[in-house]
Amino acid sequence: MTLDNFNLSSSDREIINSFADKNAFPHTVLIEGSTPQERTDFANFLANMILCASDGKKPCGICRACIKCAANSNPDIKAYGEDKSGSSFKVELSREIRQDAFVLPNDSDKKVYILKGAQNMNDSSENALLKILEEPPRFDFFILTCESKNSMLDTILSRSSVISLGEAKREFSPQAVETAEKIALSLIGTSELATLEALSQLSAKKDMFEDTAECIKVIFTDCVKFKQTQINESAYCKTVERLCNRFSQKKLFSFLNIISRLELRFKQNANYNLLITSMCAELCDAVGK
Numbered sequence: 448m449t450l451d452n453f454n455l456s457s458s459d460r461e462i463i464n465s466f467a468d469k470n471a472f473p474h475t476v477l478i479e480g481s482t483p484q485e486r487t488d489f490a491n492f493l494a495n496m497i498l499c500a501s502d503g504k505k506p507c508g509i510c511r512a513c514i515k516c517a518a519n520s521n522p523d524i525k526a527y528g529e530d531k532s533g534s535s536f537k538v539e540l541s542r543e544i545r546q547d548a549f550v551l552p553n554d555s556d557k558k559v560y561i562l563k564g565a566q567n568m569n570d571s572s573e574n575a576l577l578k579i580l581e582e583p584p585r586f587d588f589f590i591l592t593c594e595s596k597n598s599m600l601d602t603i604l605s606r607s608s609v610i611s612l613g614e615a616k617r618e619f620s621p622q623a624v625e626t627a628e629k630i631a632l633s634l635i636g637t638s639e640l641a642t643l644e645a646l647s648q649l650s651a652k653k654d655m656f657e658d659t660a661e662c663i664k665v666i667f668t669d670c671v672k673f674k675q676t677q678i679n680e681s682a683y684c685k686t687v688e689r690l691c692n693r694f695s696q697k698k699l700f701s702f703l704n705i706i707s708r709l710e711l712r713f714k715q716n717a718n719y720n721l722l723i724t725s726m727c728a729e730l731c732d733a734v735g736k
């Protein structure tokens with residue numbers, strides 16, 4: 448794996464290469480954008496670069512540190528937190544990291560902390576962490592991952608080198624994706640029954656609503672992009688293609704508006720069964736069923 452495997456701007460790539468050439472990495476890096484998985488993958492890659500003992504290209508893949516990184520068992524990399532929305536990054540965790548930070552590295556002369564989901568920190572967690580980021584022991588390096596740097600306190604940002612992996616994207620559960628695609632595709636048919644049936648999967652699972660609605664919005668947004676640019680880069684490209692063959696841009700926009708409006712009502716705690724019924728009626732109405 449190399450830096451080219453990641454969606455980095457050319458300037459970020461140059462900066463990282465120059466850190467590696469001089470073996471002078473910043474003590475705090477904040478990785479933002481893309482999906483939680485890509486942020487974690489890049490954080491692991493960067494941690495490997497920092498620990499690699501080679502004088503040449505990093506990561507070399509053959510030094511002791513690199514071999515342990517490849518086996519996911521480098522004791523000088525410590526990962527904390529979870530990069531998904533809704534999970535919390537408690538102040539106790541920041542305190543634990545602060546204490547651990549003074550312990551010397553195991554194998555190499557450096558130690559890397561990967562703190563996932565920094566957007567889930569509240570102000571007191573960030574402030575507790577800030578104390579160690581302000582004056583870290585010389586052997587400590589911190590890599591924070593978050594959806595967007597805008598969710599972080601300025602005091603943390605001012606101490607971080609920010610690396611962006613592009614626009615933030617949400618990751619949906621396979622079940623939410625399946626239901627979202629089913630609901631969207633049900634609009635193509637002529638019968639209201641298909642939409643009703645697709646929505647019935649959602650009516651029994653209130654906890655799936657937000658994820659599914661967000662995924663439907665991504666699908667319709669990708670449809671509109673495809674209509675405008677004729678480029679289909681969607682993660683749901685087959686569904687997008689079928690929907691675009693059937694519906695005009697105006698219709699796709701109206702579906703998008705319906706879902707956004709219902710999502711808002713969901714957040715305002717509207718009656719759930721009624722909400723699902725409205726979803727079916729409004730979508731079918733917009734199609735003209």
Ligand SMILES: [Zn+2]
Nearest residue numbers: 499507510513
């Ligand atoms: Zn190496």
